[in-house]
């Protein structure tokens with residue numbers, strides 16, 4: 296009897312973030328995981344309202360979305376989704392993954408997260424459901440320890456990515472102080488920040 300095999304599933308990486316602004320640390324992490332996990336595509340998903348950053352000033356979603364498009368446009372493996380922005384309300388990754396599954400029925404999802412975000416994951420909403428929706432890939436980040444914070448062992452993997460000590464907070468602070476962000480973020484993002492006067496004290 297011939298063995299029944301289903302259609303080959305696509306391997307879809309999901310890189311969620313506030314991306315305020317997107318920087319080369321995000322892009323290297325996504326590229327490295329795509330290579331090591333043989334992903335067909337990585338979809339970057341800018342948050343709508345990042346509820347755990349509600350005490351901080353976050354730039355308009357449209358600016359963060361456009362910077363993410365600018366930063367990823369030249370890579371045919373990268374795309375950007377508006378689902379978290381268009382849903383409205385606080386952003387929960389369970390919603391992100393549920394929506395992406397509905398849009399990509401024949402795909403396995405791999406959610407990429409830095410060591411700092413992974414360490415906080417048990418504070419996210421609906422963690423029981425969360426771990427059933429995707430495989431989680433924790434990536435190294437300078438200044439943070441990469442460890443399993445208590446996810447089921449078969450739902451999480453760890454990847455060492457080239458160490459880039461870049462953060463969005465540092466990029467924002469540099470712009471506010473008149474310091475350059477060239478080579479920390481893609482050139483088009485430097486120009487967009489300048490054009491929209493983002494992160495300036497008078498902006």
Ligand SMILES: Nc1ncnc2c1ncn2[C@@H]1O[C@H](COP(=O)(O)OP(=O)(O)OP(=O)(O)O)[C@@H](O)[C@H]1O
Nearest residue numbers: 312313314320324408409412436459461462463464
């Ligand atoms: N330099 C980096 N190396 C590896 N992963 C990173 C790096 N920067 C951010 N990440 C990961 O990318 C995801 C989105 O991060 P986010 O948009 O919050 O950027 P951030 O630099 O951490 O921002 P902020 O400084 O404003 O908190 C998170 O999972 C985070 O851990």
Ligand SMILES: O=C(O)c1ccc[n+]([C@@H]2O[C@H](COP(=O)([O-])O)[C@@H](O)[C@H]2O)c1
Nearest residue numbers: 311312313345347386387388389419420
């Ligand atoms: O689901 C949650 O409750 C939750 C809480 C905090 C962060 N997240 C997700 O974690 C990713 C990184 O978030 P951030 O705020 O560090 O850029 C992004 O996709 C967020 O939607 C998700």
